Amino acid sequence: MTAPLTHLGDMPIEEFLRHYWQKKPLLIRNAFPGFESPISPDELAGLALEEEVESRIVLEKGATPWELRNGPFDEKTFETLPESHWTLLVQAADQYVPEVNQMLDAFRFIPNWRLDDIMISYAPDKGGVGPHFDYYDVFLLQGLGKRHWKIGQMCDNDSPRIEGTRLKILSEFHTTDEWVVEPGDMLYIPPGIAHWGNAQGDDCMTYSIGFRAPSHADIISEVGQEVALSIADDLRFSDPDLKLQNNPGEIGAEAISQVQKILQQHLTAENIAHWFGKFMTERKYLDHTDEEPMDIDADEWQSALADGELLWRHPSARLAFHSDAKGTLLFADGEAICCSRELAELVCKEVEISWRELKELVQDPQNRAAITQLVNQETLLVDE
Template sequence: MTTPLTHLGDMPIEEFLRDYWQKKPLLIRNAFPGFESPLSPDELAGLALEEEVESRIVLEQGETPWELRNGPFDEKTFETLPEKRWTLLVQAVDQFVPEVNQLLDYFRFIPSWRLDDVMISYAPDQGGVGPHFDYYDVFLLQGLGKRHWKLGQLCDNNSPRVEGTRLKILSEFHTTDEWVLEPGDMLYIPPGIAHWGNAQGDDCMTYSIGFRAPSHADIIAEAGQEIALSIVDDLRYADPDLTLQDNPGEINDKAIEQVRNIILQHLTNENIAHWFGKFMTERKYLEHTDEEPLDIDADEWQSALADGELLWRHPAARIAFHSDEKGTMLFADGEVICCSRALAELVSKEVEISWGELKTLVQDPQDRAAITQLINLETLLVDE
């Protein structure tokens, strides 16, 4: 099992978080000494042929400038691509390749509910996706070959874009730094910083470790919708202290204050935590299956673990928890499960769990039921 890094190069994590995280870029030479890509270009292309895998191809000089094609692709697609200036991007490779999934362990100095996935790009010589910026933090680990990176200005929604493409390509780029990254080198880029990477030579592969950063609009819309489900219809706008107005059409400050108080009344820490935990642990890619949902009871999985089998966290599982004076809520793949804090900490931290680690916890009926639910959700897998 991979052990999380305690340093980024020679830099303590505390220093990185204080001085760089969401503040300024950082180049880390030889961040992963002797790094060898766990995936070959042909294997990455093979993933792009699969129906359940999200993949894209960007051609700098296609039918339109910066043409975007969406997968799944077929082998003929790759046979007809030009020799230069295109990129294949495959999303969430960590969910399909265990060795790529293990890379995420190196980044758990950031809360795991903020981690999104590992996207891998492949490009021949001069291939890239153009000058752009992201709304989220990203670590760019060079996996194979070389990539020339340029960093530019701080951007926002008003930054001018190239017309005639579905991609958000910047029409202006002002270079502030540039480097060539080789295997094992890594570049951290905070949100909003323009960046532009191009393959230098063939067989360039870059691993992008991205983070979830919901927009304020999504937070307001999703939280409001979720919290509204728990409010009974009897609760209504009321104004028992109404006084005569000069103009009946005016919505006065007192009415606005009344509405504001209604909204704040329901925005309790408990309601927000309940929604936010579910929202941030929803799986981005749902598995499509015609199989019946699991119906494993507690006796079955306890017997299996007592016989030496293990519980494994599903590679796509997303887990977090929140504790307050009322207890602990465990969030697993968009569901809320009540359990002890000890169990929540265990399943949030460990990839594999043995009977010895669970033996004491399962004496509690609530924890036993929680584990059973996690197994039937396929958040945890029995000896898979």
């Protein structure tokens, strides 16, 4: 397991969070000293051939300006690409390459539930995806070769875009800073800041560590649907103090106030926490298998651990927990599970768990049931 970063270059993490996180860009020279890419360009291209892997190719001078092609690709695709001005993007590479997955642990100074995945891009000379901005924070770690980055203006939905492409390429870019980065250098970009990176020479690979940032629209829509499932159908809008109106067509302030009270009644901190934990731990990419999983009972996994096997966190697993006066909920891959806070902390913190760490905790039947559920939904894997 990689330890979380304590510094970005010479800067303590607390200073970074106070002065840069979601505020302004930061270049960190030699953020990962001696960094060596855990995956080669050929291996990345190999991932893009796989059906279950989300991949894209962007050609600056394709059939349209900034042409977007979606994978999976075949070997012939790569043989016919031009010598420059294109980029291959492979999403969620951390779910397919264990060494890439371990890189996420370095960024756990940001809460687990905010971390998303690692996208890897490969580009020959002058390859890039054009001037753009993102709605989320991103760390851009240079893995191989060199990339020339330009930082631009703050953008929003009204920022002008180039027409005729499926990508959201900015038609205006006002450079405020620019750097050439090399392996181990890392750039932090807050949401909304325009940026534009182009490969400088061949074999340029960049690791993009992204973060989840649900839109306000998603939050309102999703929490409403979740909470509605638990509300009895006989709870209805009511107005026992109705007064005669001058015009029957008017919706009065009293009616609006009643609707507000209904929302406040159901959108409690407890209900929101229950929804938010499940929503933020849902897996974006699910495992595809034709095999029907076989349930494992508590005796089986306990016996395996007592014999020296370990519980491993699935590379795609997403975990978080929330405690209040009623107890602790562990959120795992979109499910809410009751358990002790001690167990929740252990499962969220450790990549591998031994019997020695669990033995005392699973004397509690609730904790034992929680581990059994985590094993059967393959959040935790039993392995030597």
